[in-house]
Amino acid sequence: MTSASLPRVLLLFGGRSSEHSVSCVTAAGVLSAIDTATYDVVAVGITKDGTWTPVAATPEQWSFESGALPEVTANGLTAHLSLDAAANERGAELTVSASTPSAERDRGGAESLGRIDVVFPLLHGPFGEDGTLQGMLELADMPYVGAGVAASAIGMDKHHMKVAFAAAGFDVGPYAVITDKQWRRDPQVALASAGHLVYPLFVKPARAGSSMGITRVDEPAGLRAAVEEARQHDPKVVIEQGIEGREIECGVLEGRGAAAPRTTLPGEIAVADGSHTFYDFEAKYVDGAAAQLSCPASLPDAELDRVRELAAAAFDAIGAEGLSRVDFFYTPDGRWVINEINTLPGFTPHSMYPQMWEKTGLSYPDLIDELIQLALERRTGLR
Structure with missing residues (x-):
């Protein structure tokens, strides 16, 4: 099979939020694991001022391994994704042009990079994970990985998320x-x-x-x-x-077709004593020895089953799609207090969401493949 006949996946990362560098590291992980014999991968980075630009699909450039925070910077080229939905055809054309009119004239106009079949947004935070990008892709009739407009917006806003979970009957902390x-x-x-x-x-x-x-x-x-x-x-x-209790996480993956959501074995994060007062940015992404994941968490089987049921219910409560990680506190008196849902959780190979799926029997490359297939299977528009 030639690359021209493979589904074309646009990896979109960087962005305007304070999580720009984390998004780049997420892209490095996906680029290192996505099956290029199955998918034709195109990488587009979004600079901190919001410019879309074609970038190299090289994992090393976007990782933390250099010791510096990776960043998408302007390179004189701007990428454009067509918003004109073709009749009876999903996807959109990706073009690239020079950033200035004079340079564009020298280039002889915009250059087509071909049709994109599905977008894999790897954007954390506002202007990417919050429903704004998802709305644009819906207008373009463009399939994409992950939650839709409403679920993304609710999942991004810790206030509205708590309101939604309380309305659904979850135990929400003060x-x-x-x-x-x-x-x-x-x-x-x-x-x-x-x-x-x-x-x-x-x-x-x-x-x-x-x-x-x-x-x-x-x-x-x-x-x-x-x-x-x-x-x-x-x-x-x-x-x-603050809630007294153990921090337990559970990964959720949308079911195929009309099937119920799938869940991971629940995991527990333990932060090393004395190094961090809570599971902060350094513990998550920089200090590899700061936190450990136990999966499955050391809990009775009945409680493991219960938190998996609650995680799937939280996923459905906000109408999530694709993937989510749901975080709970398990209190000394046996209550499950929901903390939050992340509709685009950390997604490097070392992040908790992929690790929990690995422990549950789904490898990182297979998880990436499943998310893309879910996106291609799901219709755009009202659903």
Whole structure:
């Protein structure tokens, strides 16, 4: 089979969020494992200012191995994905042109890179994981991996996520929300809205991931600075009461056709004593010895079954598709308190989501293949 007859997959990564470098590392992992005998892979990076540009599909360029945070930078070329949905035909044409009109004239116009059959978005955070990109792809009738518009938006916003889970009957921990207008109007009143919470507190950007901008606060004197830190990443802030309990994660994978979601063996993260106060960015991506995954978690079989049922129910509660990782606290009195759902969880070979699937019997390359096949199988538009 020639490459021209293979399904063409557009790997899209980088982006405008604070998780730009994490997205690049995710792309490095997928590029190293995707089966190029099955798929014709095209890589497009998005710079921090939002420019789409064709880039080399070389894993080494986008990894942390160099010791520096990888970044997509402008290279004089701009990639364009056609938004004109062809009648009775899915997919879109990818073209590339020079970034300036004069250079474009010298090149002789835009160059077609061919038709794209499916997009694999590897974008973490706002402007990629939050439904904005998904809406654009829906308008183009373009198949893509992962959750749709509504589920992506709910899964990105820790406030609306909690509202949705509470409405679905999940046990949700105590929290408060500070919006941008509330903070600008009267910071003291905004801080007072968290007065019912018991310390320690975790102050988080409402729409960020990879533990960016999160601060553990052990006393009231540190709360204002923590909110200011979170606001560097998102003007909307969520303040969560710390939950006493074990942190248990479960991976979810959409079922084929009308089948129910599939789940991994649940895993437990243990952060090394003394190195990190919680599972922060350094522990996730930089300090390889900072955290260990136990999968399956050391729990009674009945509890392992229960959390898998809850993870699948959370996936369905927000209408997720493709993949998600659902995080819970298992409390000393036997309650399962839902923490969050990630519709695009960490996806490097060493991330918890692929590791849990590996322990459950699905390898990283096979997981990538399954996600692409799910995207090709699923219709775009209302569903």
